[in-house]
Amino acid sequence: MNRFFAALTLATILLAFPAGANEAESQLRTPQGGWPQSGIFGTYDRGALQRGFLVYKQVCAACHSMNLLSFRNLASIGYNEDEVKAIASEYTVTDGPNDEGAMFERPAMPSDRFHAPFPNEKAARAANNGAYPPDLSLIVKARLNGEDYLYSILTGYTAAPEDMKMMPGMNYNDTYPGHQIAMPSPLSGDDLVSYSDGTKATKEQMAKDVTQFLAWAAEPHMEDRKRMGARAIIFLLVMAGIFYAAKRSLWRDLH
Amino acid sequence: MAGNTTPTDFGNPVINWIDKRLPVFTMMQKEYGVFPTPRNFNYLWNFGAIAMVMLMVMIASGLVLAMHYTADTKLSFNVVERIMRDVDYGWLVRYIHMNGASMFFIAVYVHIFRGLYYGSYKQPRELLWILGVLILLLMMATAFMGYVLPWGQMSFWGATVITNLFSAIPLIGDTIVTWLWGGFSVDNPTLTRFFALHFLLPFVILGVVFLHIAALHVSGSNNPLGIEPKSDKDTVPFSPYYTVKDLFGVCVFLIIYAAFVFYAPNYMGHPDNYTPANPMVTPPHIVPEWYFLPFYAILRSFTIDIVIPFTDIIIISSKLGGVLLMFGSIAMMFILPWLDTSPVRSARFRPLYQKFFWLHLAVCITLGFMGAKPPEGIYTVISQICTFLYFAHYLIVLPLLNKYEKPLPLPPSIHEAILAQKK
Amino acid sequence: MGNPHSHGAQCSHDAPQKHGQEECPDNGHDESKRDFIFISAASMAAVGTGVVAWPFVATLGPAKDTLALSTTEIDLSPIQEGQAVTVMWRGKPVFIRRRTAQDIELARKVDGDATAFNSLRDKQKDTDRVKQSTFGGKEMPQWLVMVGVCTHLGCVPMGQKPTDMRGDFDGWFCPCHGSHYDSAGRIRKGPAPHNLAVPTYTFLSENRIRIG
Numbered sequence A: 001m002n003r004f005f006a007a008l009t010l011a012t013i014l015l016a017f018p019a020g021a022n023e024a025e026s027q028l029r030t031p032q033g034g035w036p037q038s039g040i041f042g043t044y045d046r047g048a049l050q051r052g053f054l055v056y057k058q059v060c061a062a063c064h065s066m067n068l069l070s071f072r073n074l075a076s077i078g079y080n081e082d083e084v085k086a087i088a089s090e091y092t093v094t095d096g097p098n099d100e101g102a103m104f105e106r107p108a109m110p111s112d113r114f115h116a117p118f119p120n121e122k123a124a125r126a127a128n129n130g131a132y133p134p135d136l137s138l139i140v141k142a143r144l145n146g147e148d149y150l151y152s153i154l155t156g157y158t159a160a161p162e163d164m165k166m167m168p169g170m171n172y173n174d175t176y177p178g179h180q181i182a183m184p185s186p187l188s189g190d191d192l193v194s195y196s197d198g199t200k201a202t203k204e205q206m207a208k209d210v211t212q213f214l215a216w217a218a219e220p221h222m223e224d225r226k227r228m229g230a231r232a233i234i235f236l237l238v239m240a241g242i243f244y245a246a247k248r249s250l251w252r253d254l255h
Numbered sequence B: 001m002a003g004n005t006t007p008t009d010f011g012n013p014v015i016n017w018i019d020k021r022l023p024v025f026t027m028m029q030k031e032y033g034v035f036p037t038p039r040n041f042n043y044l045w046n047f048g049a050i051a052m053v054m055l056m057v058m059i060a061s062g063l064v065l066a067m068h069y070t071a072d073t074k075l076s077f078n079v080v081e082r083i084m085r086d087v088d089y090g091w092l093v094r095y096i097h098m099n100g101a102s103m104f105f106i107a108v109y110v111h112i113f114r115g116l117y118y119g120s121y122k123q124p125r126e127l128l129w130i131l132g133v134l135i136l137l138l139m140m141a142t143a144f145m146g147y148v149l150p151w152g153q154m155s156f157w158g159a160t161v162i163t164n165l166f167s168a169i170p171l172i173g174d175t176i177v178t179w180l181w182g183g184f185s186v187d188n189p190t191l192t193r194f195f196a197l198h199f200l201l202p203f204v205i206l207g208v209v210f211l212h213i214a215a216l217h218v219s220g221s222n223n224p225l226g227i228e229p230k231s232d233k234d235t236v237p238f239s240p241y242y243t244v245k246d247l248f249g250v251c252v253f254l255i256i257y258a259a260f261v262f263y264a265p266n267y268m269g270h271p272d273n274y275t276p277a278n279p280m281v282t283p284p285h286i287v288p289e290w291y292f293l294p295f296y297a298i299l300r301s302f303t304i305d306i307v308i309p310f311t312d313i314i315i316i317s318s319k320l321g322g323v324l325l326m327f328g329s330i331a332m333m334f335i336l337p338w339l340d341t342s343p344v345r346s347a348r349f350r351p352l353y354q355k356f357f358w359l360h361l362a363v364c365i366t367l368g369f370m371g372a373k374p375p376e377g378i379y380t381v382i383s384q385i386c387t388f389l390y391f392a393h394y395l396i397v398l399p400l401l402n403k404y405e406k407p408l409p410l411p412p413s414i415h416e417a418i419l420a421q422k423k
Numbered sequence C: 001m002g003n004p005h006s007h008g009a010q011c012s013h014d015a016p017q018k019h020g021q022e023e024c025p026d027n028g029h030d031e032s033k034r035d036f037i038f039i040s041a042a043s044m045a046a047v048g049t050g051v052v053a054w055p056f057v058a059t060l061g062p063a064k065d066t067l068a069l070s071t072t073e074i075d076l077s078p079i080q081e082g083q084a085v086t087v088m089w090r091g092k093p094v095f096i097r098r099r100t101a102q103d104i105e106l107a108r109k110v111d112g113d114a115t116a117f118n119s120l121r122d123k124q125k126d127t128d129r130v131k132q133s134t135f136g137g138k139e140m141p142q143w144l145v146m147v148g149v150c151t152h153l154g155c156v157p158m159g160q161k162p163t164d165m166r167g168d169f170d171g172w173f174c175p176c177h178g179s180h181y182d183s184a185g186r187i188r189k190g191p192a193p194h195n196l197a198v199p200t201y202t203f204l205s206e207n208r209i210r211i212g
Helices: A001-022 A046-058 A071-077 A083-088 A120-127 A146-154 A201-217 A222-252 B011-022 B024-033 B041-069 B074-086 B092-118 B128-150 B155-166 B173-181 B188-219 B237-264 B290-301 B318-339 B351-370 B376-402 B414-422 C015-020 C027-059 C064-068 C102-110 C114-118
Strands: A092-095 A104-107 B036-038 B235-237 B315-316 C071-075 C082-087 C093-096 C143-147 C171-176 C179-181 C185-189 C200-206 C210-211
Touching: A071 A083, A071 A201, A104 C015, A120 B376, A146 A201, A201 B290, A222 B092, A222 C027, B011 B024, B024 B237, B024 C015, B036 B237, B041 B074, B041 B092, B041 B188, B041 C027, B074 B092, B074 C114, B092 B237, B092 B351, B092 C027, B128 B155, B128 B290, B128 B318, B128 C185, B155 B173, B155 B318, B173 B188, B235 B237, B235 C143, B290 B318, B290 B376, B315 B318, B318 B376, B351 B376, C015 C114, C064 C171, C071 C082, C102 C179, C114 C179, C143 C179, C143 C210
Parallel strands: none
Antiparallel strands: A092 A104, B036 B235, C071 C210, C082 C093, C093 C143, C171 C179, C179 C185, C200 C210
């Protein structure tokens, strides 16, 4: 009985506390079919990641930086070395000082960080009506239920209810806390990008793809982690079994 | 310890040679080999060993992380992310450390409540218990400062809120807070000193753990019956009986730990800490890590200013009151051996105490839930009731039980109790 | 109770050696099974500890961003004949010297002279040391590129600046423990065991080089 209570208490602490700490936000939407990366065996869908990168590059990157990512990281979403070099060389970076002491521009290399749209926060605010477009490197981990939240924000632009007074320059979003968001609908229509793999670039598809790309960007080692976890837990289960057998055989003769 | 030991023959001449000159092997043999241990431990007695393993895991993973870390407000956030992204297995070591803190607290809280249930704090184990409470306090300080190091939003605001507790001290409070910060807000000097202390304190903990174990080996372990072993029949040698049993317990605990590290590494964390610290914007819900929540709820439950009647002079502001209550809740644990003076240790033979124990545990867990809720409406009321019940347990219930509780008859010896149970 | 394992009537795993079969009548077979369990438990624990230790050790190697930054490009056009520059590559100095015809001749004389060549501590031809100095099939032996770290104990040898001592062989001289390198960067005298190391490099044009 005591053991039962102890186990029950431990289980309560383990499960209930953090759940209590992270109260679920208002209804978030999950795309049809869910997220391929969720669950114990979930992995990233390379095709979706590449499509999502295209959406980021052609839509989000106009305002949002991704300072923690380098072009070389793209190798792990399925681009080969030459493709990574080609993507990097589309951008120029300021390097230097050179031997004359001057800064100079050169094409980006795979080791360079993603190109930031604004030189600093002040410039970003000045260009965006006073709002600061947050860095997207960790956005999925920095929001509760990050994937669903992002997908819901991206697909949550609707007309404001008639009784709602919108502040100037703000947009109505059914997911954003307070429903008034400075970011205008980034995926305002279908076919903002053209996918090379023939996938139809609907609003929902683009939102789903870019969310998966950002999920990967926030947690690039997720697949390694799950793979290693399975091995670690199987090993520990076997080890626990053997130690239990050792303990049993040792204690059995004790009267 | 070494003076009265007779040299043991270990069979190996090298070991014998060393042992004759420095009797470490004899000591290990005495304290961990043949050490007579009550034979009736249940699995709750595994958590001491589990906590020890967790301390080792935290020191090892922390050492590796410290080798990659830079304490600088401009760099720390990105340096931690560099560990997560670019350092080989850096993500693994960081998640081990992050979740390890929670698992360490789980192990220690189970260990503490086991002690409460079986009366392990009672004479002659008062100092052993007090050293344990000291370890808990040191762990809290270490965990709090460690949480500041990634310099995310929760790091920054957690540090701001907790250091501001000291401003509640009358007259000198603000001076103390400025001194703690090394400036006029939580900033670079605060971060660097927290890093230094976060590195130092685990070794202080290790030292106190050593004393904790030394004290344990003077009085011997308590056991589920709460009666002292009377003969050899009541005990078994620590090794191999409890080394093997502890290792089994450690394995099971590690499975749960691994499940968090590999499949839900951020479950016990807070998403806001993946946003870099911004001194200009406070996140809407500041919530400490789960292991501080009960204390946080107690802190916030004190909502009124106590004034001298018919004047406006405040004796205890709600701010100071909350801080006093929070420290008082830990002080209760320090003086517990003198609050509960019932000669019977184990709750098994104390029918009333047993009920109040479960109530106390429920109160602590409820306080934990309340600590995560916004401090308004019904949550404040529940927190206040639970805070009252928390203190009532120590200051009212335990002294009354000493007087009025009729304990059940104790078994004559551990050995006989086991035989009776088997029949 | 001298024997710590003989508590009560227990039959611990080493009991039979002490008590024979009377107290533990049915454990002859059990005994080997128990030993097997104990040995496998201990080996699991040992393997587990080793496996856990590995990632901790592995974190200390160069991280991916460090590896990604391991190339450096240098414009060689300002370097006159006889001059040298020192550039940083992977946190270490790299010597680039535009050798005079006399420097090359001095080094190649050793290549051609069997006795002199065999007396070298680290036998290497000058032609081999500059074999990466080509662009479009054109050999450019005037460019000598080396990691400027003495192979003895890691000091930076002198000889880059015109005013530096160049040692007895008109190359480089390490003042820490007196190692003399010749105009091909080969160790000729002193305690250093090897020639100055030649990094991997490629000429991107006739006067642009990438190291790494």
